[in-house]
Amino acid sequence: MAKTIIEKIWDEHIVYEEKGKPDLLYIDLHLIHEVTSPQAFEGLRLANRKVRRPDLCFATMDHNVPTKNLPVINDPIAKKQITTLAKNCEEFGVQLADMQHPDQGIVHIIGPELGLTQPGKTIVCGDSHTSTHGAFGAIAFGIGTSEVEHVLSTQTLWQGKPKTMEIRVTGKIGFGVTAKDIILAIISKFGIGVGTGHIVEYTGEAIRGLTMEERMTICNMSIEAGAKAGLIGPDETTINYLRGRRYAPQGEEFEAAAERWLALNTDEGATYDQVLEIHADEIEPFVTWGTNPSMGSGISSTIPTTADYVSETDKSALRSAMEYMGLEEGMALTDIEIQHAFIGSCTNARLSDLEAAANIVKGKHVHPTVTAIVVPGSRTVKKQAEDIGLDKIFTDAGFDWRESGCSMCLAMNDDVVPAGERCASTSNRNFEGRQGAGSRTHLVSPSMAAAAALHGHFVDVRKIEATVQI
């Protein structure tokens, strides 16, 4: 029977199945960070259990780490979570890239970078943006603390089989439009609940044309569409990215693996429970103006008005978003002024993201009313960027150049947007208070964030790019 890649990977990982029960699924890679793991390790300790496969775990510190004055951590609670992770990893024999390790970085950035993330794997982490790893053609999803403990001790999880969904992006994206704009457009068009109960496969010409880093941006935000996971079938782009990575198979073994990986792709004639389609040429550079990721529009448009909506729920959602965001219905997106720009997070802090932003800011200066920071997604990205002089471009333009971590994406460290202020952010969530109590987040691509930082308000990056030598 013809199968989708989702079903192929799922079926391959079933350890045990019985009617009326969820499947017992084997987990190939368990990524760990400091915030959602302490209670899971404590659970092991209390029950006198060990980690079944420490070799399939990899831990790092990202959520709490400071992005300046390393290694000093001012917040005692953050410090405790960090030292606890180090202790737990040592006690249970789990490999750790700690705060000052050269491999440290946001967990969803370093997995792919190190070649740990591979096609066909099942990957979990106590973190909802684990969906990022799906870019390689893996089933990757976030789990809760009890489940972290369950995976640590059994390397398996009980999971009901999710439904399958295809989101097809036809045609080619236009000049100045990025992967971030594609995923924001998808969420805006279909809604934050569209993927509930499903694993999504992204297909279509526009997706095939993306680099691995861009594919990760798309899969990263699958969870913002409510999906359990999102993935993209492996192809030559995937194989070329993985060849030579430290934890990927090497030599002949790699070529054999590559063949297996390519065979994972969805069979001709396989069907999905649901199929959605969007045309790439209808996608513009995007800006969110509301308090969830579906509340966004193309840069040349205006914020909707209550008259645009039929249902009372939608109208009142718009009203309360406007109130929180301090904006007016019907306002042009280019009239929104910002005080902060954040280029970072597991959505958009890889080398190509920083390059895109650097291309915009080169030789220019941040607007006097804007505070702008760049937080590379990993220490490796930071080093690569410094090797080609990106740090200098940013600092010359008035950006702060920081150490890697989650930083202002969730403001658990000192990088906080003050109440009432507005941030052009390359992260993935614009919920109330996400970047600090009372903060106002606008999700955008790295080039759009960089352009807004220079102008003090949102601008159509397609118009600036035309004047810049890249």
Next chain:
Amino acid sequence: MEPINKIESVLTPLDKNNVDTDQIISKEFLKRIERTGFGKYLFYHWRFNADGTKNEDFVMNDPRFDGSTILVAHENFGCGSSREHAPWAILDYGFRVVIAPSFADIFYNNCFKNGILPITLSVAEIDEFLRKGKEAPYTLTVSLEDQTVAGEDGSVYDFDIDPYYKKMLLNGWDEISLTFQYEDKISEYEQKHA
């Protein structure tokens, strides 16, 4: 996880509905790194006044209910955020059984993962327990095996429970112990895929 079968205790009457997980365990206590030790923060803003003194009016501060292991409340218990810290706090405080006319889904499932028995009875039955429990300390005897709750005056009520979860609680299996029963299957899988 401690097995549960017969639990006999004075009930604690929490005469409230829509008790959400924010009230059960407030957000400022989520940064602990242990799963235990949340008991002292259970219902913190109800148990303590803003100046940190005990709120003598709150039922859990009434010494007659000290050591009670059965909590009784109104509808929609455990609604709100999915935080697993809520059942952790309830268990750590000493409760093993929560009885209400209805529970929020996630909280209900989290109870089984943590060795707490959530029992659903009718609104009328709960109202009666709460009335009696507030008048004077009132002892309930819960039998999971028989799926009954008996009042000290001889009234007996049946309750429903999923057989899979019942078995888990009766045996004190957490999901992990349960999975350990499939260890040979896991090893077999690992050998095949090595």
